[in-house]
Amino acid sequence: MTRQIVLLFLAGLLTGCSSQETIEADKVIENVHVISMNDEEEGEGEGEKVRQNRTVFIEGDRIVRIAENDRYAADGDADVIDGNGGYLIPGLSEMHAHIPSGDNDRAYIDDVLFLYLANGITTIRGMLGDPLHLELRRQAEQNELLSPRIYTSGPGFSGDYESPDEARRQVRDQHEAGYDFLKIFPGLSLEEYNAMADEANTVGIEFSGHIPGSVGLERALEAGQTTIDHLDKYVEALAAEAVNTDEVENPGVIFFGMHLTPDADRERISEIAGRTAEAGTWNVPTQALSEHVIGTDDPETLAERPEFQYMSPETVRQWIESKQSITGNEAYSEELARDYLQLRREIIKGLHEEGAGLLLGSDAPQIFNVPGFSVHHELRYIVDAGLTPYEALRTGTYHAARYLDDLQNSGTIEEGKVADMVLLEANPLEEISNSDSIAGVIYRGNWLSGDEIEERLNAIAEKHQ
Secondary structure, eight states: OHHHHHHHHHHHHHHHHHTOOEEEOSEEEEEEEEOOOOHHHHOSSGGGGOEEEEEEEEETTEEEEEEETTSOEEESSOEEEEEEEEEEEEOEEEEEEOOOOTTSOHHHHHHHHHHHHHTTEEEEEESSOOHHHHHHHHHHHTTOSSOOEEEEBOSOBOOOOSSHHHHHHHHHHHHHHTOSEEEEOTTOOHHHHHHHHHHHHHHTOEEEEOOOTTTHHHHHHHHTOSEEETTTTHHHHHHTTTSOGGGSOOOOGGGTTGGGGGGOOGGGHHHHHHHHHHHTOEEEOOHHHHHHHHSSSOHHHHTTSGGGGGSOHHHHHHHHHHHHHHHTSTTOOHHHHHHHHHHHHHHHHHHHHTTOOBOOOOOBSBTTBOTTHHHHHHHHHHHHTTOOHHHHHHHTTHHHHHHTTOTTTSSSOOTTSBOOEEEESSOTTTOGGGGGOEEEEEETTEEEEHHHHHHHHHHHHHHTO
């Protein structure tokens, strides 16, 4: 009797193995640790945010199942990708990107888009729109080019209108053309800004970017500006009770209030951050831009970073000369620069602590910011400001999807969502610099292997030798 029970038990095990449940999928990523960025699913501790030893099944552009290794098998001839014990995170978003205009060579435009994608960026928000970008957006959606998903502004609002009604007309024109949002530049008068904001709120299109000097932080929050980029006008707001900021000469837009750092009341950071949170306004700090342009690193040394091989020598030389010009300004000193950069870190931390949304964005291509690569520098700078690696990654995943009102499709790794993911060789929660240990990228269900990334990057580098 005992022998018969044992035989029946063994037969049941064999039957279970042969009838392993199958999943209809065309791609399978095996042997990965999943960092889904979904707090509800992952618990509170940093160590609990990794779902160990998983297999992810993809059908078309969607994730159809996430399961423990060996629990399910793919039905049919699925492409199987060995994750080799790596870490899978949601695709990153670069929320202050620039796409070259239609005046540029198409090969250069394609290279820039690929540089974003090669760095695990599956969504970009283009901050200086061009009619070509609407077509690029369509081509990306249809997988007709190697590119992240594109959100794009229209051409910038920079002032010098004959009347405020002209600003209103530009709002309507861009809304009707199909741009996703409006990009604000510094030159608008208060009257022009108010007309733009009123018309934008009427037709239902958001406006983001700079805060003109005539407007100031308080009015931008009140008007409903959706994002403030570069922490524009925060230092001015912190210094407003100490000096009349309108009477202090601004040495240039790239300084973003650095000259007022000694007058900034750091005790007011939480108050102003709280008002930002109440307004529902997001911030895209672009700390990498300030660290690279204002920081005390020698420009020739910065230009030796490996990613600069993917930019033309002429561009790199222009960046070196631009930094030399900025740091040569009479308003600049290394001591002031260090204090200013620390103040910016405190503002970033204060915004986070008060619940004001932060979005990952570095501003690229821009001075010493190579597309794609600069986002990984930005992540490190956000951690330097006091956020954890997990919190920093959320700015470019979950938070970006919330801002884009797209959590149903993106922002986390979950069944039913679009398969936008990055395969990393090492855990970014242990060390944020691991965010660039990219072994492959999945974008809209397409697989871009590390070998293909390397091959295409080498081809771009060869153009600039």
